[in-house]
Amino acid sequence: MNVYLTLPALLVSAIFLTACGGGGGSSSDSDGSSAVANSSETSPESKKENESAGSIVIAGCEVDQYQADMLERVNAARASARSCGSEQFAAAEPLAYNCPIEGAATHHSNDMASNNFFSHTGSDGLRVGARVTATGYEWSVVGENIAAGYDDVDTVVEAWLDSPGHCRNIMDSRFTQFAVSRVDTSTADYDNYWTQVFATPR
Secondary structure (H helix, E strand, O other): OHHHHHOOEEEEEEEEOOOOOOOOOOOOOOOOOOOOEOOOOOOHHHHHHHHOOOEEEEOOEEEEHHHHHHHHHHHHHHOOOEEEOOEEEOOOOOOEEOHHHHHHHHHHHHHHHHHOOOOOOOOOOOOHHHHHHHOOOOEEEEEEEEEEOOOOHHHHHHHHHOOHHHHHHHHOOOOOEEEEEEEEOOOOOOOEEEEEEEEEEO
């Protein structure tokens, strides 16, 4: 099992509620996950590029360059119809960046990096619905993609798009808002942890 810890990895989760955006306790919750690994090696150039990225403002949110690039890359993917495994998706409207749900993404990436684990379930036992609710965002639908060990936006987005579950979250027209957080670490099994959060307000 340890041999896989040095390879990039991905997981996906989505929760769809028709009522209040609570912490995932509804019997109508649907939650799926999948994982894939990629043997790409860490690129010193891409790591340096991420470390030197500056901040910009999108929809009132101050974001790092990689977050702006991720939003652009995800929206470019949504702009065209595509297959996610055996499921066909029509082009979807672009997502808007959202500051509150970025807090949920940052919390989870920090948690995974600090506590050296890779899962949608946090060290506190909570999942994406509870993390988004804790930001004060009232949601009707929420989803999450996570990854570890990918060193640039293009590489991680390509891996997500090549994985049916992650691709479904990216292409799902029910989502209207988005945020992402990447945390680098030298004390965990992977040298970085990514969390994408997708949501639609109630």
